[in-house]
Amino acid sequence: MSKIDVRDLHFSYAKGPEVLKGLDFSLDGRSCALVGQNGAGKTTFVKLLKGLLRPSSGSILLDGRDIAGSSVPELARHVGLVFQNPNDQIFKNNVLDEVMFGPLQIGMGEGEARASALAALELVGLSGHEAVNPYDLGLSDRKMVSIAAILAMDTDVVIFDEPTIAQDHDGKERLARIVRDLSCQGKVVISILHDMDFVAQTFERVIAMAHGEVLLDADPRSVFSQRDVLERARLEQPTTAQLCHALGYEELFLSPQEFVDFYRSQHGSHA
Amino acid sequence: MKSISLFEEKHSFLNGLSPETKLLYVVVAIAFPALVGGTVPQLAIMLLSIALLAGSKILTKSKPIIAVSGFVLLTVVIVQTFFRGGAYTELFRIGPLVARREGFDYSLGIVLNVFNIIFAFCVFVLATKPSDMMQSMVRRGISPRLGYVFVSLFQIIPQMTEHTSTITDAQRSRGMQTEGSLGTRVRAFLPLISPVIMSSFTDTRERSIALEVRGFNSHERKTFLDEFVPSSADRPVRIALLALLTLGVAFFVLRIVGVVSWPR
Numbered sequence: 001m002s003k004i005d006v007r008d009l010h011f012s013y014a015k016g017p018e019v020l021k022g023l024d025f026s027l028d029g030r031s032c033a034l035v036g037q038n039g040a041g042k043t044t045f046v047k048l049l050k051g052l053l054r055p056s057s058g059s060i061l062l063d064g065r066d067i068a069g070s071s072v073p074e075l076a077r078h079v080g081l082v083f084q085n086p087n088d089q090i091f092k093n094n095v096l097d098e099v100m101f102g103p104l105q106i107g108m109g110e111g112e113a114r115a116s117a118l119a120a121l122e123l124v125g126l127s128g129h130e131a132v133n134p135y136d137l138g139l140s141d142r143k144m145v146s147i148a149a150i151l152a153m154d155t156d157v158v159i160f161d162e163p164t165i166a167q168d169h170d171g172k173e174r175l176a177r178i179v180r181d182l183s184c185q186g187k188v189v190i191s192i193l194h195d196m197d198f199v200a201q202t203f204e205r206v207i208a209m210a211h212g213e214v215l216l217d218a219d220p221r222s223v224f225s226q227r228d229v230l231e232r233a234r235l236e237q238p239t240t241a242q243l244c245h246a247l248g249y250e251e252l253f254l255s256p257q258e259f260v261d262f263y264r265s266q267h268g269s270h271a
Numbered sequence: 272m273k274s275i276s277l278f279e280e281k282h283s284f285l286n287g288l289s290p291e292t293k294l295l296y297v298v299v300a301i302a303f304p305a306l307v308g309g310t311v312p313q314l315a316i317m318l319l320s321i322a323l324l325a326g327s328k329i330l331t332k333s334k335p336i337i338a339v340s341g342f343v344l345l346t347v348v349i350v351q352t353f354f355r356g357g358a359y360t361e362l363f364r365i366g367p368l369v370a371r372r373e374g375f376d377y378s379l380g381i382v383l384n385v386f387n388i389i390f391a392f393c394v395f396v397l398a399t400k401p402s403d404m405m406q407s408m409v410r411r412g413i414s415p416r417l418g419y420v421f422v423s424l425f426q427i428i429p430q431m432t433e434h435t436s437t438i439t440d441a442q443r444s445r446g447m448q449t450e451g452s453l454g455t456r457v458r459a460f461l462p463l464i465s466p467v468i469m470s471s472f473t474d475t476r477e478r479s480i481a482l483e484v485r486g487f488n489s490h491e492r493k494t495f496l497d498e499f500v501p502s503s504a505d506r507p508v509r510i511a512l513l514a515l516l517t518l519g520v521a522f523f524v525l526r527i528v529g530v531v532s533w534p535r
Contacts, residue, residue: 083444088438101445153445
């Protein structure tokens with residue numbers, strides 16, 4: 001199983017104010033959601049993980065080895081990052097070539113890359129679209145192409161930047177399955193998210209960031225129970241939790257199903 | 272929004288003048304010395320431009336422009352001083368190279384001329400907001416489409432630069448080498464440029480729809496959201512500039528017919 005150690009990580013752009021103020025934690029097989037207001041430093045952090053930015057001080061260790069010694073293309077074998085906007089990467093004329101680009105770049109053979117790409121497309125639900133031009137697909141499917149392009153590279157670490165954008169219910173369900181699958185395979189899965197319902201139902205760990213610092217770092221239930229802290233960081237609870245709080249319930253419910261189960265146990269199944 | 276414009280709002284004397292007045296200043300600054308002749312008017316107007324820039328606290332912003340053109344002009348001085356043809360008076364010698372007074376004087380004339388033009392343009396460019404410029408152009412009957420193209424140029428270039436760097440990050444993230452030998456760079460070209468072009472197409476379509484839903488092509492008479500009102504100095508300055516231009520033309524005509532002459 002892979003592991004990332006973040007040690008006293010500081011970062012600032014040029015002469016600007018400090019964006020990350022001493023992050024210190026480890027990321028392991030538990031799928032992890034990174035939440036926080038815009039400007040909290042989430043994207044900066046994942047760019048540091050990917051080597052696209054270099055820390056002002058502190059270090060990031062991937063399986064015990066400092067990533068400072070590796071170039072971005074070298075790191076690409078180990079760390080995959082799905083960018084927010086699929087249009088930032090798509091350039092091939094058909095979906096299969098686009099998904100095979102990454103695997104080929106990191107040194108997979110043609111056959112292996114093809115097999116890996118087909119498997120990834122199956123996973124994101126785009127089997128049968130191999131020959132389609134990515135720009136003929138809608139935004140949500142194009143986003144899935146960009147996700148498949150990273151999955152096909154079979155990296156130990158997979159990072160998503162806002163994967164739920166433009167996804168409908170089915171798309172989100174599929175994403176949740178992918179996250180759980182990757183996590184089961186022992187990969188480190190990190191995702192930047194604003195959709196708290198999706199976070200609560202999919203991830204095993206939540207790191208809430210504010211102003212370049214970690215505010216909360218625990219399982220979703222513990223994090224979302226800290227209503228006051230979340231409010232100060234301008235973060236919201238999952239909708240069910242908000243609704244039940246407004247209705248005066250003391251308990252925390254992360255999903256509608258949780259509340260329904262609770263309600264039924266209190267009032268009998270006919271309610 | 273980011274813009275490549277060199278303009279900075281300083282609420283200065285120059286900021287208060289209308290774009291037309293500043294454009295007229297550029298015309299006069301170039302035409303007047305040419306009409307009158309000699310180095311004195313050139314020098315005087317150049318100093319005036321510098322004083323105006325300093326007064327509006329934007330003289331430092333003209334530094335990079337002066338530095339770049341200064342370097343080019345330096346080569347002109349060197350070439351003219353040492354290699355100008357014809358009879359010459361020797362200034363000094365460096366090995367086989369002879370510095371010639373005629374060439375040196377000639378190149379100084381060029382330097383003065385170019386610096387005068389550059390400083391005059393600085394007065395216009397550094398103190399005029401592109402959108403105010405467009406507004407006055409549209410008021411004068413230029414099509415709003417052209418005006419839009421003019422203003423969007425200032426915004427699209429920084430946007431594209433930013434977008435290109437995101438795309439570079441995205442492709443490097445997929446293991447692509449973008450640095451190294453010429454071959455590597457050539458191979459990296461397509462994956463980098465295609466998303467830029469494809470997204471510019473989609474962006475353009477979205478932008479035109481966004482403009483259209485706000486009535487860009489409507490034939491109704493339009494008002495301006497952020498109307499530029501020139502300061503009270505605008506009119507007198509414009510009159511003074513026109514007077515100066517007229518004076519220059521008059522002097523030029525008199526000189527041609529031989530009534531007056533300017534000491535060279």
